Amino acid sequence: MILKKGIKDLVSEANQVVQTIPIDEAIAKVDDADTLFVDVRDVRELEREGMIPGAFHAPRGMLEFWIDPNSPYYKEVFGSGKTFYFYCASAWRSALATKTAQDMGLQNVAHIEGGFSNWKQVGGPVSERSKVVPK
Numbered sequence: 001m002i003l004k005k006g007i008k009d010l011v012s013e014a015n016q017v018v019q020t021i022p023i024d025e026a027i028a029k030v031d032d033a034d035t036l037f038v039d040v041r042d043v044r045e046l047e048r049e050g051m052i053p054g055a056f057h058a059p060r061g062m063l064e065f066w067i068d069p070n071s072p073y074y075k076e077v078f079g080s081g082k083t084f085y086f087y088c089a090s091a092w093r094s095a096l097a098t099k100t101a102q103d104m105g106l107q108n109v110a111h112i113e114g115g116f117s118n119w120k121q122v123g124g125p126v127s128e129r130s131k132v133v134p135k
Helices: 007-017 023-027 042-047 061-069 093-104 113-123
Strands: 035-039 084-086 109-112
Touching: 007 093, 023 113, 061 093, 084 093, 084 113, 093 109, 109 113
Parallel strands: 035 084, 084 109
Antiparallel strands: none
16 A cells, blocks of 8 residues: 555654754753643553653543534643643654644644653653543
């Protein structure tokens, strides 16, 4: 099968139009009340690897539904006016998620350089998966 665009093409296109936050700048925002880290990884990854302390888990497959205030699945956190830093394991899904959020009109969105793998490699803080159910 020949695809019109492969995943590398889609990620590359997303990275051309979204903001990527350098890992050191992202780590400096961990305790910033105006910044919300959004983890788009699968729940099994969170259980296995942990997550950024205070991050909000928004599974990639639900993101559009949780962002849209007209959706029955809308999560109020996306109307908070905060700056959103999306991340996944390697910054591929987060690039696509950030582009989607930006395309939908969400303001102040970016994703983390190198993803959670890079975060852990440079010694960023890690906590266990939060069991809090988002509103």
